[in-house]
Amino acid sequence: MAITTCVFDAYGTLFDVAAAARQAAAEPDQDALRDKWPELANHWRLKQLQYTWLRAVADAHADFWDVTQDGLDWALEATGLQGDPALRQRLLDLYWELQAYPEVPAMLKALKDGGMQTAILSNGSPPMLEGAVRSAGIGGVLDDILSVESVGVFKPHARVYDLVCDRFGCERSNVLFVSSNGWDAAGASGYGFVTAWVNRAGEPMDRLPWTPAHVLSDLTLIPELAGV
Template identity: 75%
Template sequence: MAITTCIFDAYGTLFDVAAAARNAAAEPGREGFRDHWPAIAEHWRLKQLQYTWLRAITGHHTDFWQVTQDGLDWALEAEGLGGDADLRERLLQLYWELEAFPEVPAMLRALKEAGKTTAILSNGSPDMLDGAVQSAGIGDLLDDVLSVESVGVFKPAHVVYDLVGNRFGCAKSEVLFVSSNGWDAAAAAGYGFRTAWVNRAGQPMDRLPATPDTTLNDLTGIPEIAA
């Protein structure tokens, strides 16, 4: 069955999650942060994801903004910066203004010109996602933005992936699901979506029951896969 619907994870897939720490380090007066920002960005993202999984397993759901703050607090403390309230506030502010990866607008535009439905399916809370979409200027290239908050559990719970069919009325085989998270792409493949893993960092494949159908270095090849 032909692909009619292209669904994208948001953070790390369309939006560069390292941009907040990188941009903060480039600001005047934050020269002392420049040696810390790569570790902060890496630990922040890892803890953010770990906290979503742990909350899903234990049934203690909260919104993505809370786990984003919790992950940052852990990362700052790990780097000996836990007492810098001004830095914390600035990093959180910048997270609402994440940059899209350079190829994103052209890729989405090509999909729309080809008649494909395009949407985000994300752990992000609706207000966070709206901020990121508006900051990146891609709102007119998306048909919808779907958040896990409507079901109260984080990915990779199957009820999250159910949101796509419920919203667009498409069969699983009509969906191309795209994520930079190997575990997310694998879970979506096991669910029944056709999947593409955007492996920007060249990481090994996760050892999970299912594997992504396609692995890419960036998003430029998505329109061809979806054709």
């Protein structure tokens, strides 16, 4: 069936999750962070994801902002930077203003010009996602922002993916789902979406029962995959 709806994960897919640490490290008086920001960013993202999985299987859901702060606290301690409350607050503030990847605005515009329905489907809470979309200036090329908060469980639970067809009235096979997380793309494949894994880092394929239909290095070819 033809693709009618393109849905994107947010963090790491449309928005650069390393941008907060990278930007903070470039600011004055951040000597301690300057050499450690890549390590900090990697720890922060990994713990953020791990905590969503653990909370999902333990039926202990929390707002993604709480999970994001918990992940940062672990990362700060792991890198020896936990003694600077001002740095912690600056990193959290910057997370609300994450930069979009360079190809994102033109890619989304091409989808909308081609008649596609477009949306975000994210673990992020609505205020976090609205802040990122506003900061990136892409609200005009998105039809909706869907958050797991409406179902109370994190991805890759099927109830999260249900939100897409419930919102757009489409079949699963009409959806192109795009994520930078291999496990997310795999889970969406098992659910029945057509999927694209944006593998910017050149990582190995996750060993899961399902695999993405497409593997890309960035988002440039998404309009072509969608058929516009």
